[in-house]
Amino acid sequence: MSRIGVFVCWCGSNIAGTVDVKKLTEEAAKIPGVVEAVDYKYMCSDPGQNSLRNMIREKNLTGVVLAACSPHMHENTFRKAAVKEGLNPYFVEIANIREQVSWVHEDKERATYKAMDLLKMMVEKVKRDRAIEDVRVPLTKRALVIGGGISGMQAALDIASGGVEVILVEKEPSIGGRMIQLDETFPTLDCSSCIMTPKMVEVSQHPNIKLYTYSEVENVSGYIGNFNVKIKKMTKSVVEKDCTGCGDCWNACPMHKNVKSEFNINLSERTAIYVPFPQAVPLVPVIDRAACLHFKKGGKCVKCYEVCGPKCIDFTIQDEIIEEKVGAIVAATGFDLMDNSLYGEYGYGKYKDVISGLQFERLLSASGPTEGVIKRPSDGKTPQTIVFIQCVGSRDPEKGVPYCSKVCCMYTAKHAKLFSHKVHGSQSYVFYIDIRATGKGYEEFIRDTIEKDGVVYLRGRVSKIYQDRDKLIIRGADTLSGNQVEIAADMVVLATGVIPKKGSDKIAQMLGISYDKYGFFTESHPKLRPAESSTAGIYLAGMAQGPRDIPESVVSGSAAASKILGLFSKSEYEVEGTIAGVNKTTCVGCFYCQRVCAYSAISKEEIKDRNGNVIKVVANVNPGLCTGCGACVNACFSKSIDVKGYMDDQIYAEIRSLAI
Amino acid sequence: MKTIINEQDRRNFVSQVETMLHDKLAKCYQCGKCSAGCPVNFEMDYTPNQIIKMTELGMQDPVLNSKTIWLCVSCNTCSTRCPKGFEVAGIMDVLREIATRKGIESKTEKEIQVFHKVFLDNVKSNGRIFELELVGKYRLKTKRLFRDMFLAPKMIEKGKLRMSGDKVSAINSIAKIFRDFE
Numbered sequence: 079m080s081r082i083g084v085f086v087c088w089c090g091s092n093i094a095g096t097v098d099v100k101k102l103t104e105e106a107a108k109i110p111g112v113v114e115a116v117d118y119k120y121m122c123s124d125p126g127q128n129s130l131r132n133m134i135r136e137k138n139l140t141g142v143v144l145a146a147c148s149p150h151m152h153e154n155t156f157r158k159a160a161v162k163e164g165l166n167p168y169f170v171e172i173a174n175i176r177e178q179v180s181w182v183h184e185d186k187e188r189a190t191y192k193a194m195d196l197l198k199m200m201v202e203k204v205k206r207d208r209a210i211e212d213v214r215v216p217l218t219k220r221a222l223v224i225g226g227g228i229s230g231m232q233a234a235l236d237i238a239s240g241g242v243e244v245i246l247v248e249k250e251p252s253i254g255g256r257m258i259q260l261d262e263t264f265p266t267l268d269c270s271s272c273i274m275t276p277k278m279v280e281v282s283q284h285p286n287i288k289l290y291t292y293s294e295v296e297n298v299s300g301y302i303g304n305f306n307v308k309i310k311k312m313t314k315s316v317v318e319k320d321c322t323g324c325g326d327c328w329n330a331c332p333m334h335k336n337v338k339s340e341f342n343i344n345l346s347e348r349t350a351i352y353v354p355f356p357q358a359v360p361l362v363p364v365i366d367r368a369a370c371l372h373f374k375k376g377g378k379c380v381k382c383y384e385v386c387g388p389k390c391i392d393f394t395i396q397d398e399i400i401e402e403k404v405g406a407i408v409a410a411t412g413f414d415l416m417d418n419s420l421y422g423e424y425g426y427g428k429y430k431d432v433i434s435g436l437q438f439e440r441l442l443s444a445s446g447p448t449e450g451v452i453k454r455p456s457d458g459k460t461p462q463t464i465v466f467i468q469c470v471g472s473r474d475p476e477k478g479v480p481y482c483s484k485v486c487c488m489y490t491a492k493h494a495k496l497f498s499h500k501v502h503g504s505q506s507y508v509f510y511i512d513i514r515a516t517g518k519g520y521e522e523f524i525r526d527t528i529e530k531d532g533v534v535y536l537r538g539r540v541s542k543i544y545q546d547r548d549k550l551i552i553r554g555a556d557t558l559s560g561n562q563v564e565i566a567a568d569m570v571v572l573a574t575g576v577i578p579k580k581g582s583d584k585i586a587q588m589l590g591i592s593y594d595k596y597g598f599f600t601e602s603h604p605k606l607r608p609a610e611s612s613t614a615g616i617y618l619a620g621m622a623q624g625p626r627d628i629p630e631s632v633v634s635g636s637a638a639a640s641k642i643l644g645l646f647s648k649s650e651y652e653v654e655g656t657i658a659g660v661n662k663t664t665c666v667g668c669f670y671c672q673r674v675c676a677y678s679a680i681s682k683e684e685i686k687d688r689n690g691n692v693i694k695v696v697a698n699v700n701p702g703l704c705t706g707c708g709a710c711v712n713a714c715f716s717k718s719i720d721v722k723g724y725m726d727d728q729i730y731a732e733i734r735s736l737a738i
Numbered sequence: 739m740k741t742i743i744n745e746q747d748r749r750n751f752v753s754q755v756e757t758m759l760h761d762k763l764a765k766c767y768q769c770g771k772c773s774a775g776c777p778v779n780f781e782m783d784y785t786p787n788q789i790i791k792m793t794e795l796g797m798q799d800p801v802l803n804s805k806t807i808w809l810c811v812s813c814n815t816c817s818t819r820c821p822k823g824f825e826v827a828g829i830m831d832v833l834r835e836i837a838t839r840k841g842i843e844s845k846t847e848k849e850i851q852v853f854h855k856v857f858l859d860n861v862k863s864n865g866r867i868f869e870l871e872l873v874g875k876y877r878l879k880t881k882r883l884f885r886d887m888f889l890a891p892k893m894i895e896k897g898k899l900r901m902s903g904d905k906v907s908a909i910n911s912i913a914k915i916f917r918d919f920e
Contacts, residue, residue, distance in 0.1 A: 505745055505749075507743075525767070528764045529762060529765055534764075534794065534795070537768070556791065556795060558768050558788065558791040559784075559788050559791040559792040559795060559797065560739070560788065561739050561740070561741045561792070561795075561797065562739065562740040562741070563740075563741050563742075563743055563795065564740065564742045564743065565742075566745075
């Protein structure tokens, strides 16, 4: 027999001003099963909680109903109080008569009537409550970081420094990501590789970081605390531990004019056995088998092997699959640039001297194809006039993407500034729509570029670029003076829009995290949970989430790391017990539930007889992944799934109570 | 209107203006505060901020032939309010002077252009304004000798129009200012 205590809270005048709390209490006492009903000014206060505890103890209550504010506010408070008296916390129910009644209604009589209805429903629910235990999930205290750019590196370093083992997986032969391609960084103009290389070395030497370069994550299964990861380690054809990085092999490689360097974005060539750039970490070359003569001509060419001192080149090494167990994952897959050839009017691909911002970055870099001397790609002459075009693809909902790529305003100003520093007497023009310089010291940087370095900014877009002898003629608009303008330049640099890394959608699907229509990973909450993905145990960092600059990427890497260290600081991961459960007797194994589950929480389970023969296959809920959303309950044809605390009989009883 | 920006011409024009102005055109960030408060904006063909941008882009012809540079009454509201401390009214003066030196005659604001010359000549020879001489020469040059004549008695009565001019004592310093500018 149920022994239920009802507590009606006034919430000062918040509830009592609109709801007749005295009448509500009198009526509540008459409901069958209710032992006693009381009202109090503030139930959440210490005396309020004490009265609740006293009644549980003295009247030996089996359930408690509070008519009070939203459970979001104080459900936890009252559950904790009940636990102290030995009551299972799920025997505490709240009828929300503040947000759902007093704050939204004016008529006192009718508000009281509605409050009574809500209260009656909760009494019927609590009569049918069963004790629920919270689920405890064991934690594998290791982390996986996908992506070795600046945000991934930062996340790995922070986690590793917290004493947790980290596996860092990078697709390219070296870590460093996009940032190591840059020359100098805005707005302080510190050299990117100078601040980057020490960090890269730190990553490779950290005792807690296991680095897999030239590798890809191929499969991820499991759930928070217990992920199983399959990593495909593509063969480098080089025995890493023996390689000294001396460079004899790539100097000997005969294939030195045929392959465009990915790192220099097609502005130079590389050999078939190569390191992407001189400061690569690890400094171990890889053989590009698609370009290597040994693989193309049936093993004839072994020049690199011949010159190799430690004889660490091994053409027979195959791809390898490595399995790792981790408890948390950081997705920091980074970004790509949009395809410039979308805009035929800019002539990218048609005129050699129309290049992208990232290519210009390589031209500026001392380790770049021109060793930091700005030479235009067509004839190697140093340009005197450069036109920069901003918003190429960004903020263009028709042809490109509607969002702002955030970094272009600043790097374009930086390009123009560095150009004026490197080529004296030169002139830059920048076509822009708006200048977005909202970071620390950014606006000052832009103004400095305009006022001190004499860069001319024109507000407007470019309509056409064509060649006239050795000049490019740029026709555009200056909306501030209201003129169409034409400028003869030696080179054009396009500030191309940023898009998610190619294949990041596949990664998202593999990880079971959500992404927006552009392919950027979406946060669990855009403001209050920016480091978490939609799936527990998987965190986000860097440009994979959306356009951001270097400091923001570093911050996001650190944020993900601190979330993971926080998670790992407990011995087990605790999940609320209100999750779905399957009645395995009635389940027919249609797995419609599996199709509707947004959290991949439902798997197949075989039921076997004593001889080990499979009798039937039923659904099984993974408590680590289930959020108790209830989608499966609606989908189940045989009524075999219920969410604990929200069982069918409870819901029906709640509805029936309204008819009495 | 289409403008072909010639780098050398642009630089020459910008440096000429900046030297005379003692200010940098690039300071202007085109907020439009000057144009927003300009009391004669409604009569102008280009707003003050457009004049600044066009000068920066080296658009000599439209700038020097504009109504704007002659319509500016040098009230200095723009310069006073400019958040970047740019000499907005000053640039109008500089452009007027460049136009005058180039012999460009305004097609629409002939009288103002005449007044500009007479006024400066007056200051040059006296160090200050001698109103009677100024009015007389202006009326002679515009061939409208008797316009506004009826105002004269009242002005004389109130002491606004003196019959004899007096030069400032340091007329040599005034001459130096003009020399420096020219």
